[in-house]
Amino acid sequence: xxxxxxxxxxxxxxxxxxxxxxxxxGTMATVAATSPLxxxxxxYRLVVxxxxxxxxxxxxxxxxxEIMGKTxxxxxxxxxxxxxxxxxxxxxxxxxxx
Numbered sequence: 001x002x003x004x005x006x007x008x009x010x011x012x013x014x015x016x017x018x019x020x021x022x023x024x025x026g027t028m029a030t031v032a033a034t035s036p037l038x039x040x041x042x043x044y045r046l047v048v049x050x051x052x053x054x055x056x057x058x059x060x061x062x063x064x065x066e067i068m069g070k071t072x073x074x075x076x077x078x079x080x081x082x083x084x085x086x087x088x089x090x091x092x093x094x095x096x097x098x
Contacts, residue, residue: 016031061076062080
């Protein structure tokens with residue numbers, strides 16, 4: 001995590017400011033251990049949107065091919081199934097979260 005990001009977090013979070021005053025070394029270790037994947041919702045949203053679009057396009061493509069009387073490629077079926085599984089894994093609550 002960049003120093004600018006930490007400074008912005010401290011600036012906007014009074015609880016974090018107090019923790020920095022009480023235990024600066026411990027607080028910095030905790031903040032540094034925090035992954036951007038845990039704090040940055042933009043990455044999470046982009047992945048969810050990309051997987052959702054993959055599902056919609058692959059299912060739509062399969063339906064279009066069926067309507068046109070052509071066979072659906074197995075890769076299209078596998079792609080949609082994999083994207084559905086990945087999306088379910090992302091949206092399911094983590095067992096270690098309280």
